[in-house]
Amino acid sequence: MATSKVVELAVLIREKTRSGEVRWEKTSNARAFQTAFPKYAVQIVSPAAGMATLLVFNAQGALIEELSWPAAVGAQLGPALIDTFEMARRQALGVDNALDEILGDLKTRQGKK
Secondary structure, eight states, X not given: OOOXXXXXXXXXXXXXXXXXXXXXXXXXXXXXXXEEOSSEEEEEEOSSTTOEEEEEEETTSOEEEXXXXXXXXXXXXXXXXXXHXXXXXXXXXXXXXXXXXXHHHHXXXXXXX
8 A cells, every 4th residue: 555655756746747847867668767866766667558656766776665556556646657657758758849840840841842
């Protein structure tokens, strides 16, 4: 069962990701993204569609806490973890920048033959 603190972390990290206050980076795992804090790191991982896990690591890289959907959290928190993963993925991979650039290029091509 998830503790109230890790649930609070999951909710707050989603809010701060949405507002742009938390920045995510790629990891060596294509389905995992990480954000760093002074003494800790948090990863969001999605091994398959509809699944997500929030992992907390200490400064030595040891896993100290995890929160998984659908295994360990309620129905309301699961979608929040999946949403956080999707926002982290888009941010770390620069998806919005890539789409903006492609759209801009296509729009300048309109009418040109």
